[in-house]
Amino acid sequence: MGVHQWEGAHRDPGTRGCARVLLNDRMQPDVAPMPRTVALRPRDARGFPVPAITPWRDGEPMFAATSVSRTLICAVERRCSICATQLGSPPVWRVVAAEEAVAMAAALANGESYDNLAPTAEAPGHLACMLYASMVCPFLARPNARRGAGAQFGDFVAPRGAPRGELDGIGGGVAGFETYEFEVADQVMFRFAGLVALHPHRLGAEHLTELRALLADGSELDDVMNSTSPPYLGSDEDTADRRAEMYR
Numbered sequence: 001m002g003v004h005q006w007e008g009a010h011r012d013p014g015t016r017g018c019a020r021v022l023l024n025d026r027m028q029p030d031v032a033p034m035p036r037t038v039a040l041r042p043r044d045a046r047g048f049p050v051p052a053i054t055p056w057r058d059g060e061p062m063f064a065a066t067s068v069s070r071t072l073i074c075a076v077e078r079r080c081s082i083c084a085t086q087l088g089s090p091p092v093w094r095v096v097a098a099e100e101a102v103a104m105a106a107a108l109a110n111g112e113s114y115d116n117l118a119p120t121a122e123a124p125g126h127l128a129c130m131l132y133a134s135m136v137c138p139f140l141a142r143p144n145a146r147r148g149a150g151a152q153f154g155d156f157v158a159p160r161g162a163p164r165g166e167l168d169g170i171g172g173g174v175a176g177f178e179t180y181e182f183e184v185a186d187q188v189m190f191r192f193a194g195l196v197a198l199h200p201h202r203l204g205a206e207h208l209t210e211l212r213a214l215l216a217d218g219s220e221l222d223d224v225m226n227s228t229s230p231p232y233l234g235s236d237e238d239t240a241d242r243r244a245e246m247y248r
């Protein structure tokens with residue numbers, strides 16, 4: 001098992017990731033504006049978009065599962081784990097839970113660096129896609145939703161002087177990093193380095209204004225204008241598995 005790493009903005013597109021996202025029965029897609037690339041994803045019977053890393057079985061998306069093959073394809077090809085198009089220029093974004101968001105906010109507030117040394121199964125994606133996912137997915141966005149799921153934050157200790165009192169209301173966030181690397185074993189595990197930004201939230205709905213603005217000015221499309229979701233990240237698992245074999 002090798003460690004793959006990319007730095008810098010423009011890598012070979014042949015050689016890219018999405019969070020463990022559950023777009024479940026509780027999502028309200030009409031409330032959150034949908035990025036164009038997400039709108040182009042295959043839909044389930046209810047019309048809900050299905051993330052790139054969600055596996056399908058018998059024509060139905062398995063929202064509760066994450067496909068190792070699909071995650072690996074996204075990681076290697078630098079594709080968004082939600083919409084499957086190219087990640088483009090850094091930063092890359094991922095949804096983080098409450099404890100980690102608080103630690104990140106403290107580090108940023110104190111001008112200290114923060115590297116996510118503990119590996120995580122949460123794969124990266126576009127800012128717009130992650131803001132969208134954090135709003136429509138209660139599992140990702142709600143402050144206490146992750147605690148029973150075995151989320152780990154390593155040995156991170158909030159730096160001295162961190163304004164913890166002001167951070168206690170943070171329920172999670174969408175964090176931007178300069179780089180990521182990953183390893184594949186039973187699942188694909190990511191490490192992120194170079195925290196550059198954090199969009200904290202309490203329940204996720206705070207991102208609505210920002211996402212609307214982001215989609216309105218079209219800037220989220222700059223890097224993906226010439227990128228489309230590939231056929232091997234559609235609704236067929238065999239095609240995805242065959243593609244992933246190239247990278248194992």
Ligand SMILES: [Zn+2]
Nearest residue numbers: 080083126129
């Ligand atoms: Zn995306």
